[in-house]
Amino acid sequence: MVTKxxxxxxxxxxxxxxxxxxxxxxxxxxxxxxxYNFTARLVENEFASKKLDVLEQTIKPYNxxxxxxxxxxxxxxxxxxxxxxxxYARSVFQDYPFVKVIRYDEIAIGSQPGSNTGNAxxxxxxxxxxxxxxxxxxxxxxxxxxxxxxxxxxxAAKFNYFLVNADTSRVPNQDEIYRTFYDVKPSKISxxxxxxxxxxxxxxxxxNGKRVLAVYKQNMMTFMLDVYTIKLKNTHPELYxxxxxxPVVYDPLTTDNSEIRTEVAFPGAFADYKLYFRSNRExxxxxxxxHFMPTAAVVILIYIFLVLIGxxxxxxxxxxxxxxxLQYDFINNFTHEFKTPVSVIKIAGSNLRGDGELTxxxxxxxxxxxxxxxxxxxxxxxxxxxxxxxxxxxxxxxxEEINIENFVQxxxxxxxxxxxxxxLAYKVEEVSNFYTDPVxxxxxxxxxxxxxxxxxNPGKKELFIHIGYEKRNIVFSFAxxxxxxxxxxxxxIFKKFYRIENQYNQNGSVxxxxxFCKELANFMNGDLQVKSKVNEGSEFIVTLPYxx
Numbered sequence: 001m002v003t004k005x006x007x008x009x010x011x012x013x014x015x016x017x018x019x020x021x022x023x024x025x026x027x028x029x030x031x032x033x034x035x036y037n038f039t040a041r042l043v044e045n046e047f048a049s050k051k052l053d054v055l056e057q058t059i060k061p062y063n064x065x066x067x068x069x070x071x072x073x074x075x076x077x078x079x080x081x082x083x084x085x086x087x088y089a090r091s092v093f094q095d096y097p098f099v100k101v102i103r104y105d106e107i108a109i110g111s112q113p114g115s116n117t118g119n120a121x122x123x124x125x126x127x128x129x130x131x132x133x134x135x136x137x138x139x140x141x142x143x144x145x146x147x148x149x150x151x152x153x154x155x156a157a158k159f160n161y162f163l164v165n166a167d168t169s170r171v172p173n174q175d176e177i178y179r180t181f182y183d184v185k186p187s188k189i190s191x192x193x194x195x196x197x198x199x200x201x202x203x204x205x206x207x208n209g210k211r212v213l214a215v216y217k218q219n220m221m222t223f224m225l226d227v228y229t230i231k232l233k234n235t236h237p238e239l240y241x242x243x244x245x246x247p248v249v250y251d252p253l254t255t256d257n258s259e260i261r262t263e264v265a266f267p268g269a270f271a272d273y274k275l276y277f278r279s280n281r282e283x284x285x286x287x288x289x290x291h292f293m294p295t296a297a298v299v300i301l302i303y304i305f306l307v308l309i310g311x312x313x314x315x316x317x318x319x320x321x322x323x324x325x326l327q328y329d330f331i332n333n334f335t336h337e338f339k340t341p342v343s344v345i346k347i348a349g350s351n352l353r354g355d356g357e358l359t360x361x362x363x364x365x366x367x368x369x370x371x372x373x374x375x376x377x378x379x380x381x382x383x384x385x386x387x388x389x390x391x392x393x394x395x396x397x398x399x400e401e402i403n404i405e406n407f408v409q410x411x412x413x414x415x416x417x418x419x420x421x422x423x424l425a426y427k428v429e430e431v432s433n434f435y436t437d438p439v440x441x442x443x444x445x446x447x448x449x450x451x452x453x454x455x456x457n458p459g460k461k462e463l464f465i466h467i468g469y470e471k472r473n474i475v476f477s478f479a480x481x482x483x484x485x486x487x488x489x490x491x492x493i494f495k496k497f498y499r500i501e502n503q504y505n506q507n508g509s510v511x512x513x514x515x516f517c518k519e520l521a522n523f524m525n526g527d528l529q530v531k532s533k534v535n536e537g538s539e540f541i542v543t544l545p546y547x548x
Contacts, residue, residue, distance in 0.1 A: 020310055028303040032296055039292040043239070043284060044260075047277075050236045051264045054243060055275055057233040059266060065096045066189070066268060070223070074193040078217035080104065082129050085221075089131035092223075097231075101224035104129040105152055107192075110215040111206060121163075121206035123156045123218075151190045151222045154183050159192060159218075160207075168201050186272045190222040227270045238287045241279040248274050260284060345370055397437045397524065399547075404428050404467055407438065411445045412465075415453070419461070422453050426465035431474055435547035440520050444528075447513045448478045448540050455538075456482035469546060473526075476542040485532040493530065494518040517542075 069092060076084065085104040092099050105125050112122035162180040166172070172180070172194065183190040195203065199216060227245055234243045248265060258281050265274045349370070405428055412424050452463040466477040485493060493514050514528075517540075521528040526544035 017310075017314060021307070024303060024306050024310075028299060031299050035295045035299060036288075036292050039295065040288050043288045043291060046236075047239050047260060047279065047284065048262055050239055051262055051275065051277055053235050054233065054240065054277075055264050055266070057235050058230060058275065059270070060233075061096055062098065062230065062268070062270070065092075065099070069096070070189065070191050070221075073191055073219055073221055076193065076219060077196070078107075078193055078219050080106070080219045082127075085129055085219075086131060093131075093133040098225050098227065098229045099223050100132065100226045100229075102131045103149075103151075103222040103224070104131070105220040105222070107152075107218040107220055108215050109203065109206070109218060111211045121160075121203060123159070125152055149222075151183060151188075152220065155181075155190055155192050155220055158183070163200065163203050163207055166200050166204070168197050168204065171197070184269050187225045187227065187269055188222060189225070189269050190220065192220045193218060225269050227266065227273045230270075232275075238290070239279065239284070240277045241283045242277070244276050244278075245273055246276040248272055250274070250276065258282075345374070398439070399435055399437050401433055401435050402438050402441075404431055404434050407434075407441075408445075408465060408467065411442070411449060415449050419453050421458075421461055423462040424449075424465075425463075426467070428467045430469040431467065431546070434474055436544065437524065440524060441544075444476075444517050444520050444542060447517050448542075451513055452478060452480035452482060452538075456480055470543075472546055473543050474546040476544075477539060478542075479537065479539040481537040484534040484536055485530065485538055486534055490530060490532065494528070 072088070073080070080088070082104075085102075089102040089104075092102060106127045106129075108124050108126045110122055158180050162172075162176070177194060181192045181194055195218070202216070230245070232243050232245070234240055246263075248271075260279050260281060262277045263274045264277075265271060408426050408428065412426060415422055416424060449463060453461055456462070460481045463478060463480045466475075466479070468475055468477075495515060518528045521542055521544070524544055526542060529541045529543075530538060531541070532538035
């Protein structure tokens with residue numbers, strides 16, 4: 001962390017970060033609102049259009065009956081009798097439950113007696129049979145000729161008109177077939193079998209007055225339908241909560257605003273009826289939400305992605321800012337560290353080079369100053385060089401057996417001489433000899449002891465070193481009663497060039513000591529940890545693998 005003098009140099013524009021977050025949040029909210037409205041409109045459009053799918057699936061049996069089963073009558077070529085008609089009716093009742101009654105008219109076509117001019121062809125009904133399904137059994141009843149209904153008269157008139165205008169050189173097209181041989185009325189379909197071209201020519205001759213003794217047969221069937229027996233197939237239950245069959249004129253007397261309605265009319269013989277759709281708005285809202293959720297998830301993922309990108313950019317800038325601060329502090333502190341010895345050397349050199357004569361005592365004094373300041377510069381350069389070598393793993397461990405007691409005592413004696421007011425004590429338990437690199441271990445000792453003295457208030461400059469054996473490791477504990485380290489800074493103190501803001505760090509430090517010790521411990525396959533409380537002291541614990 002930089003000193004107070006630098007706090008105002010670097011500023012983070014939190015308002016810009018906040019504006020970015022607010023902007024993308026507003027964009028996400030707007031996107032969600034637009035997406036929801038679009039989804040709601042889409043579902044409402046589907047509610048209005050998907051009814052055709054329900055209609056198509058519902059009347060599919062009717063279309064099959066109309067287009068495929070009814071034209072099978074033509075295959076009999078007029079030779080249907082009551083027995084074969086009953087069998088045909090039975091199969092229709094079995095496959096198409098909406099057919100309730102089948103009426104079979106056996107038609108005879110021949111010369112019309114007593115006609116000298118005009119249309120000489122006679123069309124009459126020989127017999128009428130009616131079939132209905134009772135308890136899943138087909139019952140038939142032969143009726144008198146006089147019971148021929150309006151369906152026969154309508155079909156006979158259409159057939160006569162067709163014969164007058166028929167082109168016997170070709171087969172009738174679909175439009176001619178539908179106009180002539182079908183008669184579709186509400187809940188009723190009548191069908192007359194289609195004669196062959198030879199028969200059409202013969203019927204034409206009969207119309208022109210040619211008399212023949214033969215009588216030709218035609219078959220006509222009328223199907224009575226019940227729309228309410230059609231099986232409803234709601235292929236979109238997610239849209240339509242209730243589907244019913246109602247008359248075309250049906251209109252509910254009361255309207256419920258909580259419901260949405262639509263309708264579609266049946267075709268053909270069911271044209272007097274319609275499919276009526278009702279759905280509660282909550283039911284439709286469930287479908288809207290089901291469609292909206294994936295879109296909302298995508299929008300939120302995009303939002304998270306944008307926030308993540310923003311956070312990565314911010315983190316990258318923050319890291320770069322910290323690196324810039326470290327470089328700034330390093331250059332500033334390193335310059336100061338060099339400037340002081342260089343200035344002292346410059347003054348001493350100037351005095352030695354001066355014109356005045358120096359006494360032996362002065363000469364020795366200036367020589368001592370030059371020697372001490374040169375040692376400071378050399379120590380600083382060596383520390384930087386060693387740190388770089390350790391980071392790059394370009395040095396090797398030179399292990400040798402050392403006596404722990406003697407090793408510690410040497411550093412205790414050195415610092416007692418260097419700092420007379422420094423109270424130093426130590427205790428060695430369970431270990432005597434240790435196989436390690438004494439130079440690297442000595443660097444750790446020197447830095448940690450130096451820090452204990454430097455970061456302790458006057459009158460509390462105390463350090464206790466404890467060395468013991470624990471789980472195949474040798475543990476070195478350095479406990480002082482110094483100013484302590486804030487909990488928020490514990491994770492930063494081992495960073496290179498990092499300095500905590502306090503009165504002891506205003507000058508004389510480049511932020512390498514603890515980082516150097518951490519690298520040394522890791523290089524020796526060990527670790528360095530710290531426990532600290534502000535104004536109570538710190539304990540640095542070095543753990544190294546034990547070898548003897």
